[in-house]
Amino acid sequence: MDKQWAKMSADEKQEAAFQKLLAPKDPAGNDLQFQSAEAEANYKASILRIKDAIQLREPDRVPVTVLPSMFPYLNAGMTVEEAMYDYDKCTAAFKQFILELKPDMHIGASAPGPGKFYEILDYKLYSWPGHGVAPEYSYQCNEGEYMKADEYDLLITDPSFYFRNFYLPRVFGALGGFTMLAPYTSILEMYGVGFNFVPFALPPVQATFQALFEAGAEALKWAMATGGSDAELTTLGFPTILGGFTKAPFDVLGDTLRGTKGIMLDIYRRPEKLLEAMDRLIPIMIGMGVSASQQTGNPLIFIPLHKGADGFLSDEQFKKFYWPQLKQVMMGLIENGCIPFPALEGHWSSRLEVIQDIPKGKTVWMVDQTDMAKVKATLGQNACLIGNVPSSMLKLGTPQEVREYARQLIDTAGQGGGFILSNGAFFDEAKMENVKAMVEAGREYGVY
């Protein structure tokens, strides 16, 4: 199997991934038992529809999906806090959401995440309901300069060591013990090996590992709940093909390591170090996506795109610091049989000419506020597009407005296939009647 896989072309690998999705297995390795013949037929029809769209062919109709953040849970009448702390309530709300809307694919109930887990490890990078944010509100990032300007060489030399000994202890209050651990790469030979392990006897290190055991158990509980939810929804005929996520190297550094201010100054003060650090990250970010795909068996790898949007960087800066590195990550994913799923968060009209330069039929892009017609004419000639009903319309508009907008989208972007109807950005609040109008419009008007 390994030899076969390694010899396959990117095309063959993507095809193999879809064939695997069309013949799902249960944890024991047997054919998955669907709950009805109808469920099985719907599942396979949805997968084929998605496959056709991604491969830039016309399916039987435009596939539809809904990509929410907290909407399923708020809509079910719970707070975000409840969704984060009660996994059963969370997955039940998500199931209700899927059964009501019947989308061709979904991304699972893992958006809220395990609140207790973040508590155990004392996550400082984010505030979440009950911890710095009101119970009804979503978690939010606490921007900061967690990586200092003079730490580029440390990161470049050994990213894992840097993450373990420097970065993670700064963003997780309970991981302070990591700062005391010796580099794994010092564990060589016979002489002196023992010294490397002395830190494990120290109370702060032991406290960190105790926290890790507790956190791991909580994470497992949550993973089983969301995994079980995905499995159940599959047997009911609703697939998820989301395998995991990765990030653009510039965003890895700019979002949560150097922070916005830090990375903008780095462009001027230490551009060579920034470029070198991103080069080090490319194979690592590819690995992140590929290994997630291997673990879950799903090929779609989500890539939220942040600081490549209009306004953050000049065209020249985008072509030097953002695009080449991101493109290499996507090429690596494609070569390994994964399907990159980047989200053009915000406005990206100034980038379209540049980002259209990718292999045909291998990627699917979530479109937010960029004009869909412009995207279709450029990027959309090589890639499948998902989107882009606006959040404000879903919350404040009428079903009529949504239907009309969706129709226009289908006319504009649905031409020749390569389009999946959806919302444009992850949303918390909306009127269910509007979300319903969106998916129904897809099913009604989207027939080819």
Next chain:
Amino acid sequence: MSQKLIDAIADMREDEALELVTKMAERGVEPLSILNDVKAAMDVIGQRYEEGDYFLPELVMAGEIMNQVMVMIKPALAESMEEEHLGKVVIGTVKGDIHDIGKDIVSFMLKVGGYNVLDLGVDVPAQKFVQAIREFQPQVVALSGFLTLAFDQMKATVEAIEKAGLRDRVKIMIGGGQIDEAVREYTGADAYGKDAIVAVKLANSWIGG
């Protein structure tokens, strides 16, 4: 006036700019003169940003250079020096939302644009905006919000300003990730801006500049 200094700052040559200021201070150049050069450079930078030549890295760099120069000359500046402003703006991210990057850019551009800006920070309750309007007496209030949850908070803030009898004293603009005309109408704000440049243009059209 030192064109050399203005150019160094406007062209993002940080080390050169700081070296020039050091030398100028040593030579006994008036701190007020240096401050005027900084302001002139900021005008150039603001213009280049508006024209689409400069982007966020340049704004951040400009802020850094300006801060460092101010640290160097502030002790020598007359304490009672009154800065002339075009008007006053209160800005903040509404309650429940802690996003601040966009707000900080708008804040910076408004200051560069000649406004006296009171930045209330993030997660700002409606009543705090009301209080700030009473005390600071701005002509413009700017509400920032990134999450869809901000829509209702912005509406509540506008309503609180109305209830306090202050609505007709201020113009209100809103901005942030998912903000558009539909949200503007929903909240009762006077206008929305899709970026910092629009924010400055709105302030200019309401106050004058």
